[in-house]
Amino acid sequence: MDYFLTEEQIMIRDLVRQIAEEKVVPVREELDEKEEFPWEIMRVLAQSDLFGLFIPEQYGGLGKGCLELCIAVEELSKACVGVSTSYAANALGTFPILLFGSEEQKKKYLPDIAAGKRLVAFGLTEANAGSDAAGIQTTAKLQGDEYVISGTKQWITNGGEAEIYTIIAMTDRAKGARGASAFIIEKGTPGFSFGKKERKMGIRASVTRELVFDNCRVPKTNIIGREGMGFIVAMKTLDSSRTGVGAQGLGVAQGAFEEAVKFARQRVQFGHPIISFQAIQHMLADMATEIEAARALIYSVSRYIDSGAKDISKESAMAKVFATDLGMRVTTNAVQIMGGSGYMRDYPVEKMMRDAKILQIYEGTNQIQRNVIGQELIKEAAKKK
Numbered sequence: 001m002d003y004f005l006t007e008e009q010i011m012i013r014d015l016v017r018q019i020a021e022e023k024v025v026p027v028r029e030e031l032d033e034k035e036e037f038p039w040e041i042m043r044v045l046a047q048s049d050l051f052g053l054f055i056p057e058q059y060g061g062l063g064k065g066c067l068e069l070c071i072a073v074e075e076l077s078k079a080c081v082g083v084s085t086s087y088a089a090n091a092l093g094t095f096p097i098l099l100f101g102s103e104e105q106k107k108k109y110l111p112d113i114a115a116g117k118r119l120v121a122f123g124l125t126e127a128n129a130g131s132d133a134a135g136i137q138t139t140a141k142l143q144g145d146e147y148v149i150s151g152t153k154q155w156i157t158n159g160g161e162a163e164i165y166t167i168i169a170m171t172d173r174a175k176g177a178r179g180a181s182a183f184i185i186e187k188g189t190p191g192f193s194f195g196k197k198e199r200k201m202g203i204r205a206s207v208t209r210e211l212v213f214d215n216c217r218v219p220k221t222n223i224i225g226r227e228g229m230g231f232i233v234a235m236k237t238l239d240s241s242r243t244g245v246g247a248q249g250l251g252v253a254q255g256a257f258e259e260a261v262k263f264a265r266q267r268v269q270f271g272h273p274i275i276s277f278q279a280i281q282h283m284l285a286d287m288a289t290e291i292e293a294a295r296a297l298i299y300s301v302s303r304y305i306d307s308g309a310k311d312i313s314k315e316s317a318m319a320k321v322f323a324t325d326l327g328m329r330v331t332t333n334a335v336q337i338m339g340g341s342g343y344m345r346d347y348p349v350e351k352m353m354r355d356a357k358i359l360q361i362y363e364g365t366n367q368i369q370r371n372v373i374g375q376e377l378i379k380e381a382a383k384k385k
């Protein structure tokens, strides 16, 4: 299929594809086994200016948009979703500054982020606040010229490895969801430490840690936007990043599909390569068709976002749900096509299937995304009346 990418977009795709094939594929199994953060790969991505893809040129980035970011994430995910998570979480953590930061904050942080000198993480989730983000307990109290932050964030991607953290805390609990605010907190700030490193089913090349704030003092200028805007910052951030999670689903599906085709051509049973059996061909045909449908959706939603559209909740939720459910289905079917071999660690589809599962869970579970789509449909129907 021709998606009418520009020459520049094709160059980005080919560059990331080359990095994925030369630098990621050879080490992905080892990174998974050792549960190791892919610092060497992050350095290569930084040298290729890929951390600055979506950051405006005036802050040292390449000034591209959601489509270019999704293309890069898709290519990395084809090789390893753990690596693509470490890369994409950086964008997730940067969006609060990009979308709502002051000029001073943008000038201070974005050039280093664009250069890949400092990684970023985003902290919303807590032990008792997952889908119900309004239940967060972390507090930020203004004392003189500083906010004093206390609480624990759970399951934060890039936790401990990142230098810059954008987090959400309650500045006025009495106001409920309108009492949350977003902050920038740098690694090394007294009172900010890291808790447990999680041991995960998949994406083991990505690090997931607790962030612990114990009377951590930050200048009041570290607030992003104004007091009370925390959930707007968080929701708009997630709206902007979710299409990228869809791109992860698309990439891992493409990777697993290619492995399944390769295997089905070589594996002989009953005197024939298994790809000659219609049952296998139909599975591959469904996989190929759905992958193209997911790519068409993700690229279209990305272009819609890049056009400057303001209300993107429904579209980004659709892209995330469709492509990540696809990622799970295609990786599972790739294992099925490869039979016992697919279940063994000798082949990459075993890891791909483990990696794909998280995509239906993080950045808002797929049930929650369906709730979002449902709510938007209700609003649209009410407007038509």
Ligand SMILES: Cc1cc2nc3c(=O)[nH]c(=O)nc-3n(C[C@H](O)[C@H](O)[C@H](O)COP(=O)(O)OP(=O)(O)OC[C@H]3O[C@@H](n4cnc5c(N)ncnc54)[C@H](O)[C@@H]3O)c2cc1C
Pocket (backbone or CB within 6 Å): 089, 121, 122, 123, 124, 125, 129, 130, 131, 132, 154, 155, 156, 157, 158, 200, 208, 358, 361, 362, 363, 364, 365, 366, 367, 368, 371
């Ligand atoms: C590996 C990993 C990395 C992560 N990285 C980050 C990160 O960088 N930053 C961050 O802030 N968070 C991060 N998270 C947290 C992640 O976003 C949450 O796990 C996710 O939002 C779901 O929350 P939960 O796990 O508490 O599930 P819960 O909210 O407890 O949900 C449990 C189940 O109930 C369902 N459910 C809940 N409410 C409803 C409802 N109203 N309608 C229908 N179904 C519902 C859910 O869909 C799910 O199936 C990460 C999580 C993991 C596992």
